[in-house]
Amino acid sequence: MSRDTGNRSATGDIVIAGDTADNGADIRFEDAERRIVCLGDWRVTGLDAVARRAERWRPSSAHTWVIDLGGVEALDTAGALLLRRLCHRAGEDARLANASEHHEALMRLVEVEPLQRVRPMTGNPLERLGRLTVAHLSAGLDALGFIGELMADLVPRLAAPHGLRWRQVAAEAQRAGVNALPITGLLAFLMGVVMAYQGGSVLRTYGANIFIVDLTGITMLREMAPLLVAIIVAGRSGSANAAQIGTMRITEEMDALRTIGITPFEMLVIPKLLALVICLPLLTVWADGLGVFGGMTVAAGGYGVSFSAFLDRLPAAVPAGMFWAGIVKAPVFALLVGVVGCFQGFRVGGSAEAVGRAATVSVVQAIFLVIVADALFSLAFQQLGI
Amino acid sequence: MPAIEIRNLETRLGDRTVHRGLDLTVDRGQLLAIAGSSGAGKTVLLRVMTLLERPADGTVTLFGRSAVGLSRRDERRLRRRMGVMFQRGALFTGLSVVENVMFPLREYTRLPEDVIRELAAVKLHLAGLETDAATRMPAELSGGMTKRVALARALALDPELLFLDEPTAGLDPVSASDFDHLIVQLRDLLGLTVVVVTHDVDSLWQIADSVAFLGDGVVLANDRPDVLARSPVPAVSAYFGGARMQRAAERTWNPE
Numbered sequence: 135m136s137r138d139t140g141n142r143s144a145t146g147d148i149v150i151a152g153d154t155a156d157n158g159a160d161i162r163f164e165d166a167e168r169r170i171v172c173l174g175d176w177r178v179t180g181l182d183a184v185a186r187r188a189e190r191w192r193p194s195s196a197h198t199w200v201i202d203l204g205g206v207e208a209l210d211t212a213g214a215l216l217l218r219r220l221c222h223r224a225g226e227d228a229r230l231a232n233a234s235e236h237h238e239a240l241m242r243l244v245e246v247e248p249l250q251r252v253r254p255m256t257g258n259p260l261e262r263l264g265r266l267t268v269a270h271l272s273a274g275l276d277a278l279g280f281i282g283e284l285m286a287d288l289v290p291r292l293a294a295p296h297g298l299r300w301r302q303v304a305a306e307a308q309r310a311g312v313n314a315l316p317i318t319g320l321l322a323f324l325m326g327v328v329m330a331y332q333g334g335s336v337l338r339t340y341g342a343n344i345f346i347v348d349l350t351g352i353t354m355l356r357e358m359a360p361l362l363v364a365i366i367v368a369g370r371s372g373s374a375n376a377a378q379i380g381t382m383r384i385t386e387e388m389d390a391l392r393t394i395g396i397t398p399f400e401m402l403v404i405p406k407l408l409a410l411v412i413c414l415p416l417l418t419v420w421a422d423g424l425g426v427f428g429g430m431t432v433a434a435g436g437y438g439v440s441f442s443a444f445l446d447r448l449p450a451a452v453p454a455g456m457f458w459a460g461i462v463k464a465p466v467f468a469l470l471v472g473v474v475g476c477f478q479g480f481r482v483g484g485s486a487e488a489v490g491r492a493a494t495v496s497v498v499q500a501i502f503l504v505i506v507a508d509a510l511f512s513l514a515f516q517q518l519g520i
Numbered sequence: 521m522p523a524i525e526i527r528n529l530e531t532r533l534g535d536r537t538v539h540r541g542l543d544l545t546v547d548r549g550q551l552l553a554i555a556g557s558s559g560a561g562k563t564v565l566l567r568v569m570t571l572l573e574r575p576a577d578g579t580v581t582l583f584g585r586s587a588v589g590l591s592r593r594d595e596r597r598l599r600r601r602m603g604v605m606f607q608r609g610a611l612f613t614g615l616s617v618v619e620n621v622m623f624p625l626r627e628y629t630r631l632p633e634d635v636i637r638e639l640a641a642v643k644l645h646l647a648g649l650e651t652d653a654a655t656r657m658p659a660e661l662s663g664g665m666t667k668r669v670a671l672a673r674a675l676a677l678d679p680e681l682l683f684l685d686e687p688t689a690g691l692d693p694v695s696a697s698d699f700d701h702l703i704v705q706l707r708d709l710l711g712l713t714v715v716v717v718t719h720d721v722d723s724l725w726q727i728a729d730s731v732a733f734l735g736d737g738v739v740l741a742n743d744r745p746d747v748l749a750r751s752p753v754p755a756v757s758a759y760f761g762g763a764r765m766q767r768a769a770e771r772t773w774n775p776e
Contacts (some may be wrong), residue, residue, distance in 0.1 A: 177678065178631075181631060182631060189634070211710070212625075212639055212678060246642050486613050
């Protein structure tokens with residue numbers, strides 16, 4: 135009966151009446167007498183059929199029509215509106231018969247100039263393409279503006295780090311980093327398991343089981359762990375940042391902060407960014423460890439490579455450079471996820487719908503940018519010979 | 521037959537008891553104001569009457585006939601007969617002004633689109649809005665306009681019972697008194713029963729047939745405001761004898 139009753143006990147009853155049901159609305163067109171007889175309950179929820187008939191009706195002759203309201207038992211504004219439309223259609227000299235004072239008052243009430251029907255903006259395809267292009271370009275410019283503003287705010291503060299809001303940073307690090315440990319760990323472990331299984335079955339045919347170490351070690355440390363962590367954090371924290379900042383914009387909390395003399399960057403964006411930049415490399419190390427552990431379990435269980443053999447081989451198979459190549463990507467991914475999330479949050483305007491959209495867009499864009507950045511890193515590392 | 525009859529109502533929010541044995545009757549065609557200091561449970565009472573909050577105990581009778589355990593169908597049928605205007609408007613932000621008003625009509629009727637649109641225009645007009653506001657989005661409206669759209673939406677289905685939560689809060693004095701007049705006018709024109717929760721002292725004096733004063737979880741007094749000002753209950757006379765109240769009362773008796 136009631137939606138959000140929570141878990142409160144419900145011994146109280148809500149007592150109501152049914153409808154004061156009487157005769158439904160009806161209408162009769164008596165063409166011979168040029169009379170329209172209206173009968174029954176002319177209230178909003180019973181008018182569907184009558185409305186369809188009345189709206190289809192056209193006067194058959196141009197004589198004076200009479201609309202008889204004698205049989206109308208109840209009338210509301212919807213009924214009055216229908217009658218008025220009927221009057222207009224019947225011609226200028228149509229008149230009402232047997233209308234009570236109440237009926238006439240209601241008819242006067244609904245005498246309103248009709249709304250212009252707004253046509254949805256469609257335009258031709260070229261025009262739409264143009265509008266879309268301009269919208270995207272201006273979004274790009276906005277993003278540049280946001281980054282510029284952020285830098286102008288961030289750089290002087292980094293020069294005096296004691297002035298940063300470390301308490302906020304710690305809280306954000308808890309949310310974005312510590313709370314993400316279980317999910318990133320589990321997924322990294324499973325990735326390691328999957329890789330070792332898939333690779334192991336091929337390697338075994340060559341009797342090269344020990345190379346499972348190289349396979350899982352290198353792919354995990356260099357590519358999978360940083361990427362996996364960045365994508366999970368984009369989904370968890372990037373969207374949360376966008377939604378939080380977007381909601382704060384709608385509820386004017388942003389403006390409240392400004393009036394107190396605190397920039398939203400100082401209070402929200404910079405702590406979030408710092409927390410991500412600190413947490414993502416740490417999460418990557420954690421994912422590295424669990425991913426390799428996953429590979430190790432499979433190697434020991436399915437391919438006869440014992441834990442000790444695996445660990446002996448690991449330093450030779452995976453040079454330290456591989457590890458660092460994975461770790462240096464993490465802060466860059468962190469910046470991408472953080473900036474995109476916050477930027478989308480700041481673009482929110484007006485409605486609750488916009489908040490949801492910002493959260494979605496921030497995740498999609500962040501993941502897209504992370505993968506593009508990863509590709510660029512691969513190119514750069516190859517050129518540098520790492 | 522009264523429109524609303526509440527007997528021995530008890531409500532709890534978490535472990536806090538809001539109402540303990542509250543009785544209230546609202547007659548048909550009455551314009552009842554619910555007053556009381558902040559936290560007295562005015563809004564919760566409104567939520568009980570609009571079936572948003574379930575009472576822990578007691579009965580709530582709407583339109584006089586008793587029915588225990590409301591089926592979804594009965595509930596829907598009942599909701600059709602009441603309109604609610606929320607304190608902050610609660611307009612659907614994804615829909616334009618006119619679509620907000622058309623929404624209940626579309627849900628409950630299969631009237632032709634033209635008729636629904638025109639009916640929405642009528643309701644917006646009744647609520648005192650210009651036609652050109654109709655296509656705007658809620659985010660583009662001022663506070664006063666938001667309230668008017670919310671009123672138009674509450675009136676969409678020609679409810680017999682209209683609930684208003686702080687209709688004049690946040691409006692400038694001129695808009696607020698316009699709004700008060702509008703409510704009285706609509707009540708007279710459409711034969712509505714109106715329950716209004718308000719802090720606005722001018723509203724209390726000028727539009728209410730009766731004021732139900734809430735305190736200690738019950739209705740401490742329910743009468744005309746000038747009677748309440750002389751009430752023997754200290755909490756009531758303190759509220760109505762306050763300086764702001766007295767000035768509002770003087771304005772009522774000596775209209776400029």
